[in-house]
Amino acid sequence: MSETTLGGIAGRMPKFIRRADPAVLTAFACIVLLLFLGSLYSRSFLSPEYLLQQLKVASFLGVIATGMMLVILLGQIDLSVPWSVAAGAMMACAAAAYGPVGVVLAIPFGIFCGVLIGVVNGIGVAYLRIPSMIITLATNAVAQGLMVVYTGGFSPQDSATGAMRYLATGFAVPGVPNAVIIWALIGAAMVFVLTRTGFGRTVYGIGNRERAAYLSGIDTRRVVMIAFAVSGGLSAFGGVLLAGYASKAAQSMGDAYLLPSIAAVVLGGTSILGGRGSYLGTVAGVILITLLQSILSVMQMPEAGRQIIYGVVIVAMLLLYGRAPASR
Amino acid sequence: MKDWRYWLAEQRGMLLALGIFIVMFIIYTSNHPAGFTANVVQTAANKGVLLAFVAMAQTLVVITAGIDLSVGMIFLLTNCLASWLVVGTPMQTTLGVIAVLAVGLLCGAINGAIVIYGRLQPIVATIATGAVFYGIGLLLRPFPGGSVNEDLADAMTGRVFDVVPASLVVLFAIVLLIWVPFSRSVLGRAAYAAGSSETAAYMSGVPIRRGKFAAYTLAGLLAAIGGLFLTFFTYTGDAAYASGNAYTLFSIAAVVLGGVSLFGGKGSAIGAIFGALAFRTIGDLLFVFDFDPLWQPLFQGVILLIAVSLGAFALFRVRNRLEWFL
Numbered sequence: 001m002s003e004t005t006l007g008g009i010a011g012r013m014p015k016f017i018r019r020a021d022p023a024v025l026t027a028f029a030c031i032v033l034l035l036f037l038g039s040l041y042s043r044s045f046l047s048p049e050y051l052l053q054q055l056k057v058a059s060f061l062g063v064i065a066t067g068m069m070l071v072i073l074l075g076q077i078d079l080s081v082p083w084s085v086a087a088g089a090m091m092a093c094a095a096a097a098y099g100p101v102g103v104v105l106a107i108p109f110g111i112f113c114g115v116l117i118g119v120v121n122g123i124g125v126a127y128l129r130i131p132s133m134i135i136t137l138a139t140n141a142v143a144q145g146l147m148v149v150y151t152g153g154f155s156p157q158d159s160a161t162g163a164m165r166y167l168a169t170g171f172a173v174p175g176v177p178n179a180v181i182i183w184a185l186i187g188a189a190m191v192f193v194l195t196r197t198g199f200g201r202t203v204y205g206i207g208n209r210e211r212a213a214y215l216s217g218i219d220t221r222r223v224v225m226i227a228f229a230v231s232g233g234l235s236a237f238g239g240v241l242l243a244g245y246a247s248k249a250a251q252s253m254g255d256a257y258l259l260p261s262i263a264a265v266v267l268g269g270t271s272i273l274g275g276r277g278s279y280l281g282t283v284a285g286v287i288l289i290t291l292l293q294s295i296l297s298v299m300q301m302p303e304a305g306r307q308i309i310y311g312v313v314i315v316a317m318l319l320l321y322g323r324a325p326a327s328r
Numbered sequence: 329m330k331d332w333r334y335w336l337a338e339q340r341g342m343l344l345a346l347g348i349f350i351v352m353f354i355i356y357t358s359n360h361p362a363g364f365t366a367n368v369v370q371t372a373a374n375k376g377v378l379l380a381f382v383a384m385a386q387t388l389v390v391i392t393a394g395i396d397l398s399v400g401m402i403f404l405l406t407n408c409l410a411s412w413l414v415v416g417t418p419m420q421t422t423l424g425v426i427a428v429l430a431v432g433l434l435c436g437a438i439n440g441a442i443v444i445y446g447r448l449q450p451i452v453a454t455i456a457t458g459a460v461f462y463g464i465g466l467l468l469r470p471f472p473g474g475s476v477n478e479d480l481a482d483a484m485t486g487r488v489f490d491v492v493p494a495s496l497v498v499l500f501a502i503v504l505l506i507w508v509p510f511s512r513s514v515l516g517r518a519a520y521a522a523g524s525s526e527t528a529a530y531m532s533g534v535p536i537r538r539g540k541f542a543a544y545t546l547a548g549l550l551a552a553i554g555g556l557f558l559t560f561f562t563y564t565g566d567a568a569y570a571s572g573n574a575y576t577l578f579s580i581a582a583v584v585l586g587g588v589s590l591f592g593g594k595g596s597a598i599g600a601i602f603g604a605l606a607f608r609t610i611g612d613l614l615f616v617f618d619f620d621p622l623w624q625p626l627f628q629g630v631i632l633l634i635a636v637s638l639g640a641f642a643l644f645r646v647r648n649r650l651e652w653f654l
Contacts, residue, residue: 138581142632142633145628262455272452304464307459311463314456315442318446318452
């Protein structure tokens with residue numbers, strides 16, 4: 001009896017809701033809840049300017065989380081995000097100091113450095129079979145070491161190029177910040193790759209069972225390596241955008257992006273064990289995290305309280321819908 | 329195979345770490361301007377012991393095939409707490425030490441409860457709890473400061489009979505009091521079994537949940553002991569995010585150097601201790617060779633990269649390519 005009623009209700013819902021992942025729905029519900037709570041605190045929370053500003057801030061995290069999601073879908077993790085971000089930003093700014101050619105090559109060079117870190121991660125994970133958590137921590141430490149040696153331990157003096165600033169803060173389409181457009185483009189590309197290409201299907205396949213994917217004749221190691229290279233590149237691109245936003249790079253500017261990028265992906269319903277998850281969920285996770293951070297800073301919560309609430313909220317949300325199935 | 333061969337195979341990682349440590353320490357002391365004196369050994373021991381405690385904590389969790397990315401933050405939190413509580417009369421100091429250790433236990437138990445009973449992945453769960461622990465630490469010590477009972481601190485960081493560093497004696501006592509009983513108890517065996525094959529352990533009726541919970545909880549306690557020692561060395565509490573992160577990172581490096589398998593079920597805390605001492609000595613080698621301290625992060629990173637790549641040599645022994653994919 002109750003089944004038919006439930007079926008009836010579900011049947012009347014639009015198709016896209018019936019097919020949606022409950023985790024993604026929960027994430028969107030939490031966004032609505034946060035907006036509601038924020039609007040109770042201050043009227044301006046629902047103004048278009050504020051929301052657009054939040055979307056712009058979210059797009060930096062969105063770009064970084066896109067790469068993280070690709071790696072998590074494989075059942076791996078990329079902990080080299082902090083210094084990939086910083087290396088991308090610092091190297092792009094450093095290239096800008098080398099005359100007109102450097103200015104032109106600044107953005108590609110920054111991304112290239114991130115790809116390089118990603119390739120080292122990929123070789124370690126795919127070919128040397130080192131657990132991704134370990135090798136990415138190690139490359140993170142090496143990247144940090146290189147940057148400390150390069151900068152002498154201070155924030156570098158080189159500033160971002162005009163192109164970087166334009167990408168992060170300009171308006172190519174009136175009313176829509178460029179950063180948001182970039183995130184939309186990267187997101188669209190990611191959705192296309194994940195759902196419409198063999199590479200994307202392979203990523204899900206490896207995440208479910210690499211052995212099976214390998215036995216089906218796929219060069220799984222190459223796919224894993226490419227995924228890590230893309231993740232490194234996107235992290236560095238996020239760093240380039242951030243440098244454009246702040247008009248220069250800074251030490252440890254990437255530290256604030258490791259936990260949020262993982263949390264955004266996982267809160268969006270992507271299984272940390274790999275093989276399951278949709279990009280829509282990641283978008284929801286990124287917006288959720290950004291809104292949470294914004295509300296906490298609007299409430300003038302000190303850093304300590306922000307960290308505590310942040311950790312508690314992530315654990316609480318994961319307990320709501322991110323739990324592993326009951327064993328056996 | 330004879331008995332000693334089994335023993336050798338089991339202890340290979342630990343013996344390797346011990347070997348690396350001895351070689352590095354000989355290089356270190358022979359190039360140190362003061363040479364091999366009690367003072368040099370005492371300073372090296374005090375620095376090494378901090379990492380050794382955190383590495384022991386990490387070992388307990390890694391053995392269950394988990395990971396604790398919050399050990400560094402528990403270490404910071406207990407350091408900040410100790411800079412408030414471990415002061416005053418001997419009675420107050422004792423109560424303070426007990427309180428700090430209890431908080432460490434509690435942090436570990438929270439991690440364990442979330443990972444085991446909440447069924448969350450250890451990586452994400454401990455990153456999140458690490459943020460909470462760091463936040464509390466920052467709340468306790470927004471700026472570096474505080475104090476500690478200096479008599480106790482000096483006793484703990486000094487020398488016993490003017491020869492043996494007291495910190496090493498404490499480390500040895502902790503191994504005897506915590507690690508040896510744990511690894512030989514039913515719970516300890518359960519932690520190993522859960523790391524080795526959770527399904528098989530469950531089918532054999534091993535109390536895997538209790539074993540894993542005990543491992544996470546004791547890890548919190550060991551990190552708290554590390555935090556106490558940090559307070560004894562620095563006389564202050566300081567919630568420095570970078571330092572907590574570095575200790576988490578180095579603890580993983582020490583565990584890997586010490587022959588503990590990150591896939592779980594293999595290795596011992598004693599190996600991790602030698603791994604920690606070796607890692608610290610390698611890091612300090614730069615100073616005796618008069619390098620610019622700026623190079624230290626890079627040097628440590630490269631050592632870490634090499635250490636974790638060493639495990640890849642096992643690939644050459646793989647006969648069936650399917651064994652690549654665990």
